[in-house]
Amino acid sequence: MPTPGDDAIHHRACNLCEAICGLLVEVKDGSVVSIKGDPDDPLSRGYLCPKAFALQDINEDPDRLRRPVRRTEDGWEEIGWDEALDEAARRLAEVQSAHGRDAVAVYQGNPSVHNAGSMLFSPPFVRTLRTKNRFSATSVDQLPHHVVGWAMFGHQMMIPIPDIDRTDFFLVMGANPLASNGSLMTAPGMGDRLKALSARGGRLVVVDPRRSETARRADTHHFIRPGTDALLLLALLHTVFAEELTDLGRLAPHLDAEVEEVTALVDGFAPTDVAGVVGISAEDIAQLARDFASAESAVCYPRMGLSTQAFGTLCNWLAVLLNLVTGNLDEVGGAMFTTPAFDTLPMGGRGHLGRFASRVSGAQEFGGELPVSVLAEEILTEGTGQIRALVTSAGNPVLSTPNGPRLDGALSGLDFMLAVDIYINESTRHADIILPPTTGLETAHYDLAFHPLAVRNTSRWSSPTLDAGPEARHDWQIFRELRARLLAHAPDPADRGTPTDAMDPHQLIDFGLASGPHGAASDREHPVSLQLLKEHPSGVDLGPLEPRLPGRLFTEDGLIHLVPAVIAADLPRARALLDGPSPDLVLIGRRSLRDNNSWMHNSPRLQSGRERCTALVHPSDAEARGIVHGQQIEVRSRVGAVRIEACVSDEVMPGVVSIPHGFGHGRPGARLRVAARRPGVSANDLTDERLVDAISGNAALNGVPVHVRSLGGAS
Ligand SMILES: Nc1nc2c(c(=O)[nH]1)N[C@H]1C(S)=C(S)[C@@H](COP(=O)(O)OP(=O)(O)OC[C@H]3O[C@@H](n4cnc5c(=O)[nH]c(N)nc54)[C@H](O)[C@@H]3O)O[C@H]1N2
Ligand SMILES: Nc1nc2c(c(=O)[nH]1)N[C@H]1C(S)=C(S)[C@@H](COP(=O)(O)OP(=O)(O)OC[C@H]3O[C@@H](n4cnc5c(=O)[nH]c(N)nc54)[C@H](O)[C@@H]3O)O[C@H]1N2
Ligand code: SF4
Ligand SMILES: [Mo]
Numbered sequence: 001m002p003t004p005g006d007d008a009i010h011h012r013a014c015n016l017c018e019a020i021c022g023l024l025v026e027v028k029d030g031s032v033v034s035i036k037g038d039p040d041d042p043l044s045r046g047y048l049c050p051k052a053f054a055l056q057d058i059n060e061d062p063d064r065l066r067r068p069v070r071r072t073e074d075g076w077e078e079i080g081w082d083e084a085l086d087e088a089a090r091r092l093a094e095v096q097s098a099h100g101r102d103a104v105a106v107y108q109g110n111p112s113v114h115n116a117g118s119m120l121f122s123p124p125f126v127r128t129l130r131t132k133n134r135f136s137a138t139s140v141d142q143l144p145h146h147v148v149g150w151a152m153f154g155h156q157m158m159i160p161i162p163d164i165d166r167t168d169f170f171l172v173m174g175a176n177p178l179a180s181n182g183s184l185m186t187a188p189g190m191g192d193r194l195k196a197l198s199a200r201g202g203r204l205v206v207v208d209p210r211r212s213e214t215a216r217r218a219d220t221h222h223f224i225r226p227g228t229d230a231l232l233l234l235a236l237l238h239t240v241f242a243e244e245l246t247d248l249g250r251l252a253p254h255l256d257a258e259v260e261e262v263t264a265l266v267d268g269f270a271p272t273d274v275a276g277v278v279g280i281s282a283e284d285i286a287q288l289a290r291d292f293a294s295a296e297s298a299v300c301y302p303r304m305g306l307s308t309q310a311f312g313t314l315c316n317w318l319a320v321l322l323n324l325v326t327g328n329l330d331e332v333g334g335a336m337f338t339t340p341a342f343d344t345l346p347m348g349g350r351g352h353l354g355r356f357a358s359r360v361s362g363a364q365e366f367g368g369e370l371p372v373s374v375l376a377e378e379i380l381t382e383g384t385g386q387i388r389a390l391v392t393s394a395g396n397p398v399l400s401t402p403n404g405p406r407l408d409g410a411l412s413g414l415d416f417m418l419a420v421d422i423y424i425n426e427s428t429r430h431a432d433i434i435l436p437p438t439t440g441l442e443t444a445h446y447d448l449a450f451h452p453l454a455v456r457n458t459s460r461w462s463s464p465t466l467d468a469g470p471e472a473r474h475d476w477q478i479f480r481e482l483r484a485r486l487l488a489h490a491p492d493p494a495d496r497g498t499p500t501d502a503m504d505p506h507q508l509i510d511f512g513l514a515s516g517p518h519g520a521a522s523d524r525e526h527p528v529s530l531q532l533l534k535e536h537p538s539g540v541d542l543g544p545l546e547p548r549l550p551g552r553l554f555t556e557d558g559l560i561h562l563v564p565a566v567i568a569a570d571l572p573r574a575r576a577l578l579d580g581p582s583p584d585l586v587l588i589g590r591r592s593l594r595d596n597n598s599w600m601h602n603s604p605r606l607q608s609g610r611e612r613c614t615a616l617v618h619p620s621d622a623e624a625r626g627i628v629h630g631q632q633i634e635v636r637s638r639v640g641a642v643r644i645e646a647c648v649s650d651e652v653m654p655g656v657v658s659i660p661h662g663f664g665h666g667r668p669g670a671r672l673r674v675a676a677r678r679p680g681v682s683a684n685d686l687t688d689e690r691l692v693d694a695i696s697g698n699a700a701l702n703g704v705p706v707h708v709r710s711l712g713g714a715s
Contacts, residue, residue, distance in 0.1 A: 001534055004442075005030050005467035011038060011537035012462035013445055014052050015114040016596055019181040019188035020450045021048045022538055025055075025441065025465050032056040032441070032466070042541035043458045047189030049181060050594055050606065055440045057603035059466065063671050064422050065436035067471070076424070081435075081473060088433050089485030091416045092129070095389040097490065102359075105133035105379075105387040107372065109395020110597055112136070113449040115439070117476030117505050120448070122393060124498040125479040128486050132356055132370070133378060133387050139371040140401050141304070142184060143698040144312035146351060147366060148320060151564035154554030156351030156367055157344065157452065160320060160335035161185055162299040163545055164193050164455050167333040168202045169291065169298035173229055173319065174305020174702075178213035179591045183303050186447075186454035190214075193455075203295070205288065207232065207280075208305060209588055209656045210616070222288075223653035225279040226586050227703030229302070230311040230574045232278050232285065233318035234269035239289035240325055241266060247293070247327035254550040256559040262321060265563070265571060277578055279653065293326045297333025305588070308701040312693035314574055317567045324560075329549075336545040337552055340452040341459035341519070341528045342512040350554055353566065359385045363697045371697030372401045373689040379410040389416040393475075398427040399598040399664050402687035402699045403639045408667070420478055425599065429669040437475040442468035446509045459518070459528050460539030461509075476505050506530065518542055570695055582655075583705035585621060587637065587686055590658045598662035601675035613680030614647040616658040617708065622648040625710055632711040635659065637704055639688050642681040643711060657706055659683040 002008035007028050014021045022041025026034040035053055039046035058064065068084030069076040079087075095103050106126050112118045126134060138146070146156035162185050164170060175183065177190045187193055194204060194217055206215040207222045207229070215221040224232060240246055241263045248259060271282035271289075278285070292298045300322045306315040320329065328334030354364040360377045363370055370378075375397065379387045390411065398408045404426075411417060411430035419428035420435045428434055445462040473481075480500060487495060499508065510530040514520045518528040526532055528540060555561060594606045601607055615635055617627060627633055629648040634641055635657060644659065652658050664682025665675040683701075691700040 001463055001537060004464040010463070010465040012441070012465050013447060013460055014048065014055065015440055015445055016051050016055070016600070017181050018183050018186050018450050018453065019044065019049075020186055020447045021052065021188045022460065023048060023052055027465060030466070032059065038538050040538035041460070042539050043186070043454060043456055044188035047192070051596055051600065054600055054603035054606050057605060058422075058439065059441050061602055063602055063673055065424065065434060068436065069434050071432050084433055084435055085478070085481045085485055088418045088435065089482055089489055091432070092389060092391070092418065093486060093489035095416055096129070099388055100385065101130045102133050102385045103388045104129055104131050105135065105375065105390045106131065107375065107390065107392045107395050107397050108136040109393065109397070109400070110137045111394040115394070115443065115475055116446045116448050116509065117443065117474045118394065118479070120505055120508050121476035121479040121500050124500045125483040128483045128492070128495065130492070132365070134369045135372040135375050136369060137372070137395060137400060138369065139373065139697060140308065140699045140701060142307055143366060143371070143696045144307050144316045144693055145184060147313050147353065147696045148316040148567070150351035150353070151567055152317070152320060152561050154350060154556070155345055156349065158337065158552070158554065159184055159453065160323065160329060161338060161453055161455055161545065162301040163333050163336045165196065166544070167197065167297050167299050169295035170197060170202065170204045171207070171292060171298065171300040172204065172214060173207045173300065173302045174307070175301060175303030176208070176212040176214045176591060178217065179593050184453055185301065186450045203291070209653050210590060210658055211651045212590070222280045222284065225277065225582065225653070226588050226656060227309045227311065227700070228274075228278045228577060229306050229309070230314045230318060231269065231274040231577060232280065233315060233322060234266050234574070235271045235274045235278070235285050236289040236292065236322055237262065237318065237325065238266040238269050239271060239286045240293050240322070242270070243290065245290065245293035246325050248325065249327035249331065251324065251329060251549060251560065254553070254560055255562050256557060257562040259325060259562070261563050262325065265568060268575065273578065277582070292322070297331065298326060298328050299323060299334050305702055308699055309703050310691060310693060310700040311570070311574060312698045312700070313567055313695035314570045317564070330547050337548040338452050338454060338545060339457050339517050339542070339548065341457070341516045341542060342446065342448055342451065342509065343516045344448065344452070345554070359383070366696060371692060371699070372397060373692050373697065373699050375401070376403065376407040376410040376689065379414065388414060390414055391418045391420070392427060392431070393420040396425045396427045396598045399662060399682050399684060402684055402691070402701065403689040404664070404682050404684040405640055406689065420475065423599065423602070424669070424671040426664065426667050426670050429667070435473070435478050437478055438468040438472045441465040442472065443474060444505060456544055457542035458539050459513070459533060459542060461530060461533035461537070463534070567695060573694060585655055585657055585706050585708055587635070587683070587704040587706045588656055588658050588702045589683055590660045592660060595660065595662055601663070601665060602672045604674050607674055607678060611645060611678065613660060613663040614645045615708075616647050616649050616652045618652050618654045618656065619648055619650055620654050621708070622646065625708055627708070627710045634709050634711055635686060636707045637686040637688060640685045642685050644681050657708060659686070661701070
């Protein structure tokens with residue numbers, strides 16, 4: 001295995017998205033000369049997407065921070081690491097001693113889970129702060145999946161994964177894996193996997209308000225009115241029960257209730273009851289239920305479009321139920337649980353709901369975190385417990401959370417803000433100190449988050465490809481240092497130390513692998529260890545997913561909780577959809593293969609090509625408002641308005657406007673010069689912090705009521 005920066009071909013995992021593709025990175029004279037997919041990677045089998053090449057751009061980006069910076073009246077000044085870490089810890093400790101523990105908040109963004117150092121070392125730092133104001137991108141993303149995992153299976157990480165390589169019927173609801181490369185379904189090379197599905201006679205059905213890249217590839221695509229998926233799922237269950245297609249299979253003895261409890265709940269949600277609101281005919285709904293239930297194997301896969309809407313938790317629960325009652329949960333070709341080599345589930349963190357609530361609007365915690373939709377009000381509302389300082393790490397909440405402008409304003413009024421980030425972006429521009437870690441090619445990496453969510457059990461270690469130099473610090477070093485310095489400022493008699501105080505990521509991962517299900521205690525001929533992975537830099541194949549229940553259940557009674565009361569309590573709200581008025585126009589999001597949330601628009605090669613930040617409007621909605629293709633329009637919601645180019649297209653259904661998120665780089669003070677050339681607008685200038693999933697508090701980023709008007713003049 002070459003050492004970092006050597007002239008050689010280096011193996012590593014791409015850390016940009018959940019697909020975790022294996023890469024071959026050729027290095028000459030300390031620089032990257034080519035990046036290719038690794039054909040020997042047992043999971044990605046040579047696949048890579050255009051973003052992989054941007055790893056080099058990130059590495060060479062002149063806008064990227066290399067040294068800590070402090071904001072002064074005359075702009076940013078570079079300072080040394082010791083000074084920066086000292087000052088950061090001192091200011092956090094000062095705010096806490098003057099205003100209490102909760103006066104310091106934390107927001108952790110998405111790349112935190114794509115970075116093993118951050119995953120292992122940020123939690124002890126956050127615990128040291130002992131604040132209840134903990135936030136992350138989870139509550140603008142997959143929080144409902146965690147709530148369902150906790151409520152049904154006893155652990156928030158018990159998220160069933162579609163066994164896409166063996167299923168006969170793939171029902172995709174609110175996901176576009178051909179653009180996103182899959183989420184809560186690590187499955188690199190989606191195109192080939194879908195091709196294989198079709199080649200073995202399987203079917204792909206997509207339910208989406210937009211004819212997405214994935215929908216275009218489907219055997220059947222159903223448009224659905226945004227936010228009504230819970231009704232569709234209830235109607236699918238209704239048909240399964242009414243036509244006696246139920247098959248509980250092997251799991252029947254492991255349920256805590258009779259299936260009749262569910263049968264009673266779906267009463268009044270027949271296909272004919274919901275069709276008008278959902279926008280799919282009753283015949284099509286009933287047929288979909290029959291096809292799903294009668295397929296040899298089938299899996300319903302709910303994702304972003306269902307997670308980040310007003311019924312996120314309800315939808316996710318109903319999707320699990322649909323898989324369960326048709327005999328497709330924990331079965332080959334259905335929704336399965338993984339057996340990762342580094343298995344964090346037995347280590348704890350099962351989840352809990354409502355142990356405390358937010359100060360201003362009483363939003364419930366889940367797993368010790370509050371929903372980020374309440375962050376701005378917690379900063380802006382005066383009183384005991386008000387947030388006065390914030391630590392952000394790997395996040396850009398001004399562009400990624402609902403009502404970004406309100407949060408933007410709130411951040412500018414903080415007493416102190418610390419950011420651990422590689423860029424001065426729309427959020428970190430408010431920081432007083434930014435600590436820039438190494439990233440991507442410069443880090444050692446193990447996919448602690450994504451092997452456990454993968455469609456096949458594999459394991460792979462990445463050594464650093466490039467040498468970041470002696471002046472650089474890794475995320476894990478930054479968090480360890482901050483924790484130590486906080487404890488020096490404010491000794492905490494309750495703190496008993498943690499393994500991360502003494503061990504580095506190598507040691508922790510080696511320990512995790514050795515004690516995992518494929519490690520030293522397993523009957524494998526070559527047990528997985530860090531050493532073994534170093535000898536197999538393309539990764540080690542641990543085989544297809546296997547049935548895990550009931551052994552993998554974490555519930556106290558050892559049973560699957562069929563109808564968790566906290567979730568079923570939301571059914572009346574769904575029922576109200578059947579009679580309630582529906583808005584004329586609602587906003588949904590979309591992703592493009594060349595974007596990665598808000599933070600890769602500074603890559604010149606990803607920024608090329610046609611404008612991606614446009615509003616898709618259906619021809620009938622355009623005509624009714626005098627809007628022509630290519631012209632500027634105003635899109636307005638309760639919280640704000642944006643001006644954006646209209647793309648008139650029947651790719652979206654009538655009543656739906658689609659704007660991608662992650663743009664909006666026109667704000668002053670950020671240092672993202674390439675991104676600023678084509679700034680676009682932020683969809684989260686329109687999304688509403690008051691629109692949340694009632695159970696989890698997760699943001700409803702899809703289904704936001706909007707008004708659209710022409711601003712005249714085609715561009
Ligand atoms: N290229 C690229 N890849 C990415 C990312 C990126 O920004 N760019 N981000 C990464 C991250 S952090 C994540 S979480 C994943 C997300 O990956 P996915 O879950 O695949 O998310 P999206 O691509 O946003 O697809 C969501 C789909 O839901 C549809 N939708 C919207 N509202 C509704 C609704 O009410 N009902 C239904 N049925 N559908 C609806 C949208 O039209 C869209 O097609 O992608 C990851 N991969
Ligand atoms: N309207 C709408 N809003 C959305 C979504 C949507 O579909 N629609 N999707 C939501 C989803 S799924 C997500 S996950 C969130 C993402 O929201 P966030 O996580 O808040 O934002 P990102 O754009 O991912 O920004 C990541 C930041 O991490 C930094 N970074 C990159 N690598 C590293 C690293 O190795 N270490 C450190 N310390 N920093 C690093 C980048 O510079 C960038 O500033 O957005 C959400 N917002
Ligand atoms: S699909 Fe994701 S992991 Fe694979 S190369 Fe593209 S960005 Fe990287
Ligand atoms: Mo995400």
